[in-house]
Amino acid sequence: MGATARSPAPVAGGAGEPPIVHGVDLDPQTRCRHWHSPVDVVAIRMKCCDAYYACADCHAALADHPIAVWPADEWHRPAILCGVCRHELSIAAYMAAADCCPACGARFNPGCRSHRHLYFGSGLEYVVSPTER
Numbered sequence: 001m002g003a004t005a006r007s008p009a010p011v012a013g014g015a016g017e018p019p020i021v022h023g024v025d026l027d028p029q030t031r032c033r034h035w036h037s038p039v040d041v042v043a044i045r046m047k048c049c050d051a052y053y054a055c056a057d058c059h060a061a062l063a064d065h066p067i068a069v070w071p072a073d074e075w076h077r078p079a080i081l082c083g084v085c086r087h088e089l090s091i092a093a094y095m096a097a098a099d100c101c102p103a104c105g106a107r108f109n110p111g112c113r114s115h116r117h118l119y120f121g122s123g124l125e126y127v128v129s130p131t132e133r
């Protein structure tokens with residue numbers, strides 16, 4: 001009683017600390033319940049909450065708000081995380097990368113190209129409604 005000892009709280013965002021990634025059934029390389037093939041190792045920082053999620057479906061399942069997409073004039077911001085080496089890429093660098101991590105060479109899922117509009121916009125606003133609340 002009266003003991004004031006408490007374990008130090010983990011501090012996110014310290015120098016050199018990899019960002020926290022949110023998701024459903026995440027594995028150590030940021031694969032999630034929805035995307036879990038060998039090449040599904042990319043996490044995306046969401047503009048709406050500035051947090052990394054494994055995919056849009058994870059955001060829909062865990063967040064209480066719709067996704068906001070990145071406007072093209074913010075594509076220089078680091079918003080892509082390689083789940084293998086934890087290297088952060090800007091959206092523009094990710095767009096230009098040949099479906100692999102420029103830092104470690106891990107393969108990225110080329111199928112992601114078909115749903116980039118979920119995260120980065122395409123001139124249209126795309127709203128994902130939460131699956132359940």
Ligand SMILES: [Zn+2]
Pocket residue numbers: 046047048049050059063065066067068
């Ligand atoms: Zn969000």
Ligand SMILES: [Zn+2]
Pocket residue numbers: 023024032033034035054055056057058059
């Ligand atoms: Zn997911």
Ligand SMILES: [Zn+2]
Pocket residue numbers: 082083084085086087101102103104105106
């Ligand atoms: Zn990498």
